[in-house]
Amino acid sequence: MKVSELSDRSGLPVQTIKYYIREGLLPKGAATAATRAEYDDTHLDRLRLIRALREVGDLPIASVKLVVHAVDDEEVGLHDLLGTAAYALGPPSEPQPDDPAWRSAREDVDAIIAELGWQVAPDAPTRDLLAQAFVALRRLGVPIVWTELRPYIEAATIIAEHEIGAVPIESERGRAVQTAVATNVLYEKVLLALRRMAQEDVSARRFGDIRGSAGPRTG
Amino acid sequence: MKVSELSDRSGLPVQTIKYYIREGLLPKGAATAATRAEYDDTHLDRLRLIRALREVGDLPIASVKLVVHAVDDEEVGLHDLLGTAAYALGPPSEPQPDDPAWRSAREDVDAIIAELGWQVAPDAPTRDLLAQAFVALRRLGVPIVWTELRPYIEAATIIAEHEIGAVPIESERGRAVQTAVATNVLYEKVLLALRRMAQEDVSARRFGDIRGSAGPRTG
Numbered sequence: 443m444k445v446s447e448l449s450d451r452s453g454l455p456v457q458t459i460k461y462y463i464r465e466g467l468l469p470k471g472a473a474t475a476a477t478r479a480e481y482d483d484t485h486l487d488r489l490r491l492i493r494a495l496r497e498v499g500d501l502p503i504a505s506v507k508l509v510v511h512a513v514d515d516e517e518v519g520l521h522d523l524l525g526t527a528a529y530a531l532g533p534p535s536e537p538q539p540d541d542p543a544w545r546s547a548r549e550d551v552d553a554i555i556a557e558l559g560w561q562v563a564p565d566a567p568t569r570d571l572l573a574q575a576f577v578a579l580r581r582l583g584v585p586i587v588w589t590e591l592r593p594y595i596e597a598a599t600i601i602a603e604h605e606i607g608a609v610p611i612e613s614e615r616g617r618a619v620q621t622a623v624a625t626n627v628l629y630e631k632v633l634l635a636l637r638r639m640a641q642e643d644v645s646a647r648r649f650g651d652i653r654g655s656a657g658p659r660t661g
Numbered sequence: 662m663k664v665s666e667l668s669d670r671s672g673l674p675v676q677t678i679k680y681y682i683r684e685g686l687l688p689k690g691a692a693t694a695a696t697r698a699e700y701d702d703t704h705l706d707r708l709r710l711i712r713a714l715r716e717v718g719d720l721p722i723a724s725v726k727l728v729v730h731a732v733d734d735e736e737v738g739l740h741d742l743l744g745t746a747a748y749a750l751g752p753p754s755e756p757q758p759d760d761p762a763w764r765s766a767r768e769d770v771d772a773i774i775a776e777l778g779w780q781v782a783p784d785a786p787t788r789d790l791l792a793q794a795f796v797a798l799r800r801l802g803v804p805i806v807w808t809e810l811r812p813y814i815e816a817a818t819i820i821a822e823h824e825i826g827a828v829p830i831e832s833e834r835g836r837a838v839q840t841a842v843a844t845n846v847l848y849e850k851v852l853l854a855l856r857r858m859a860q861e862d863v864s865a866r867r868f869g870d871i872r873g874s875a876g877p878r879t880g
Contacts, residue, residue, distance in 0.1 A: 519868065521865055521868040525861060525864070528861070560862040561869070562858045562861050568854045568857045568858045571853070572858070574850070575847050575848075578717065578850075593820055594855050596816075597817075597855075600816050601812055601856055601859070602859030602862070603812075603863055605863075607867075608809075624801050626857075626860075628797050630853065632791060632810070636816075637816075637817040639781045639788075639791070639817070640779070641743075641747065642744060642780065642782070642785060643779040643780045644821045645739075645740050645744070649739040649743070
């Protein structure tokens with residue numbers, strides 16, 4: 443197909459497509475004349491992946507490049523490929539190794555992961571993200587104990603087993619990454635909305651008939 | 662105590678405390694002279710609640726006011742009180758009733774909540790949030806089916822049962838709200854970090870040894 447058709451079918455302007463080619467995100471088309479090139483479905487698939495990374499994952503071009511190159515490099519195994527995409531999605535972690543409270547929280551995180559026996563890379567940004575949440579909880583005087591963490595660990599495991607099981611490993615690598623990114627970003631929103639709804643439901647059942655309770659008012 | 666001690670113990674500048682009094686968020690102290698007032702522990706508790714709403718919940722003053730007034734109004738039952746705080750926390754929902762895709766997604770959400778028998782208010786912002794996520798998934802061609810939602814519903818229920826069970830209903834109302842806000846915001850971060858870690862672990866177990874798989878590369 444010509445670039446105009448590729449533009450129509452992908453929903454992306456010709457200029458954007460040419461920009462992606464210049465940036466090395468999209469392979470050039472097969473030259474059919476000095477100023478003409480022919481594109482095929484692999485280009486369309488790649489544009490869908492880039493679009494998912496840009497619009498759903500909200501990734502900057504530099505991160506899209508990283509993920510796309512991992513897709514193209516067959517030396518990168520599926521686990522590392524999914525990891526590249528997941529790490530790129532963020533949120534960005536902000537390690538603060540100079541802060542003793544942060545260091546202590548990060549040590550707790552490492553101990554928890556070790557205790558669970560989870561295969562999580564020593565430099566995974568999620569370790570820092572969890573440490574950040576621990577620091578904020580401790581600052582509020584909320585202790586971090588196993589009984590408190592257990593339900594979250596259980597819930598996270600149920601979800602992850604399902605999500606990784608749903609990665610389409612039979613399809614091409616770009617498609618697998620695209621699905622994983624959409625799942626990570628959009629089902630995260632599904633999860634958060636459902637958690638809030640479930641809270642409202644449980645609260646209605648437990649407290650719905652209690653008026654003006656929970657002790658005396660302040661002030 | 663004097664306002665200077667209240668400032669020291671709350672960690673908030675005197676000017677901020679006076680601003681909260683002017684805004685009706687904090688009751689005035691008992692006047693001991695024309696320009697002097699005496700404060701007590703209820704003021705300190707209230708400042709801690711305001712601080713949690715501002716710094717942890719990231720709420721604007723108008724929303725803090727809403728929550729604080731609900732705490733003070735003993736006609737507001739515990740369920741409505743927790744709901745006021747939870748709805749204020751957002752994220753803000755963006756209903757798009759003019760968009761047929763949004764309307765259809767919102768109908769699906771309502772049908773799901775009805776099917777689950779969850780007590781969620783008809784105008785709960787979480788219904789709109791879930792509809793937004795559904796619209797985005799459909800736009801990517803991801804169908805929304807029960808088998809896909811089940812693990813998230815199960816996970817949300819486990820977490821909500823735990824979280825609502827942990828609300829300190831014996832303590833004063835402000836303290837209950839403070840705990841609920843901290844749980845909602847900070848344990849949300851804990852949950853998201855653990856979900857990503859669990860994904861990495863499950864991926865490592867399933868795909869860790871597979872190199873260059875998942876079909877032929879694109880492009």
